[in-house]
Amino acid sequence: MYNFDFAIILPCTIDPGEMPNVARHDIEIRLNDYKKSFNFWISNKYVNKIIFIENSGYDLSFFYEISKKFPDKIVEIISSNSNHSFDKKLGKGYGEYLCLKEIFENSKIAKETNYFIKITGRYIIKNFDSILKDIIINNSDIYVNLSNNLKYSNSVIYGGGKKFFENYIIPEKKNTTDEINNISENKVASATLKAISDGLTLSRVPIYADTEGYIGSNGKKLKQNIFKKIKLYFFRKLKIYFFNHKKY
Numbered sequence: 646m647y648n649f650d651f652a653i654i655l656p657c658t659i660d661p662g663e664m665p666n667v668a669r670h671d672i673e674i675r676l677n678d679y680k681k682s683f684n685f686w687i688s689n690k691y692v693n694k695i696i697f698i699e700n701s702g703y704d705l706s707f708f709y710e711i712s713k714k715f716p717d718k719i720v721e722i723i724s725s726n727s728n729h730s731f732d733k734k735l736g737k738g739y740g741e742y743l744c745l746k747e748i749f750e751n752s753k754i755a756k757e758t759n760y761f762i763k764i765t766g767r768y769i770i771k772n773f774d775s776i777l778k779d780i781i782i783n784n785s786d787i788y789v790n791l792s793n794n795l796k797y798s799n800s801v802i803y804g805g806g807k808k809f810f811e812n813y814i815i816p817e818k819k820n821t822t823d824e825i826n827n828i829s830e831n832k833v834a835s836a837t838l839k840a841i842s843d844g845l846t847l848s849r850v851p852i853y854a855d856t857e858g859y860i861g862s863n864g865k866k867l868k869q870n871i872f873k874k875i876k877l878y879f880f881r882k883l884k885i886y887f888f889n890h891k892k893y
Contacts, residue, residue, distance in 0.1 A: 651804075652694035652719075652758045653686060656744040657766035659703035663732050664740075666823065668864035676703070678767040678858060683708055685769045686713050691777055696754050697766070698723040698744045716814075721754045723747065735822045737861070738800075738829025742818035749811050762788075762804040768851050768858040768867075770802055776852045780804055783848035789837045790851045798833040802854050806845075813840040 652720050659676050661667045669675060686692055695718065699705055705724055712720040727743040745763070749755050762780070764770060788804035791797070805814070817836035817856075821829050841847050856867050 649760075649777070650694075650758060651762060651777075651780075652696055652754050653692055654745070654761055654763045655683070655686065655695065655697045655766040656741050656763070657697065658701050658728055658740060659697040659699055660701040661737075662701065662728060662733070664728070664737060666736065666862050669859050669861045672703075675767065676707075680707060682767055682769050682858070683711060686764075687711060687718060687720065689773065691774060692718070694719045694754050694758060695751055696721045696723070696726060696748055698748060699766075700725045700744050701739055701867070702726040702729070704776040719754060721752055723752065734824040736798065736824070736828070738821035738823065739816065739830065741829060742815065742821055743799040745810065745815050745818065749807075749815060755807070759807050760804065761807070761810055762802065763800075763810075765858075766803045767861070768801055768856050769858055770854050772852065772855040776802070776854065779852050785848040786845035787837055787840055788848045788851055789833065790853065791834055791837060793848075795838060796834055797830050798837060799854065800830045800833045801832060801856055804879060805840075809836075809840055809845060813837070813845075 657679050658664075659679060660672050661670060661675070671677075683697065686695060688743060697705075697708060699708075699722075702724065705722055708722050709722075711720070712722065725744070725747060727747065728740050731739055731743070755761075762777075770776065773857040776788075786806050787809050790803070806809065813836040814833065817832040817839070818829060821832050837847065859866050
């Protein structure tokens with residue numbers, strides 16, 4: 646897996662300000678979430694490129710110092726104030742759109758890399774190595790887990806080539822607005838469908854992410870007990886079986 650060139654994108658908002666629908670609002674708590682996840686990602690032996698973007702203008706000294714301890718990694722830390730530049734009725738997803746837009750316009754890593762995995766900055770994906778292996782095996786343009794009749798996507802983690810992000814994800818996420826429930830998960834799903842209709846390839850049955858962290862909108866800890874893991878494992882196996890044995 647060392648030969649697969651990719652970068653992970655970690656969008657972050659340490660100080661959410663007056664953003665609605667954010668229960669995990671305390672700045673110190675959020676900062677600790679980001680510290681924990683950043684340490685996890687920069688320590689992963691398969692992750693060599695990281696684009697960390699924080700959009701509330703918060704002091705990022707900690708992240709710079711940690712990066713210095715990993716001279717073999719290519720880490721880009723971007724500080725932005727874009728979270729204070731838009732109507733908060735548009736929601737967190739719009740803030741993430743601005744982060745992605747800035748990355749693909751200005752990031753040096755983005756200019757030199759062709760595949761990206763976006764991960765919500767406060768989260769740890771405990772089975773990331775398995776997901777990465779699956780991405781490489783699938784060798785497709787898009788790695789997105791769709792559900793709800795293809796109208797919803799898991800936007801905690803998804804991947805794709807530069808064309809997918811620049812031509813589909815960013816233009817679609819520009820239309821995100823929580824005010825009319827046109828949320829980020831819907832826009833990632835619609836971006837995926839538009840890309841497929843234009844000929845980009847979608848991976849078959851992505852691995853379900855085993856996510857660790859706290860949900861920002863309600864403050865609840867993400868839980869995936871052993872029974873849920875077993876259920877998702879066999880559910881995925883069944884989906885793969887039916888895909889591989891279709892008669893039409």
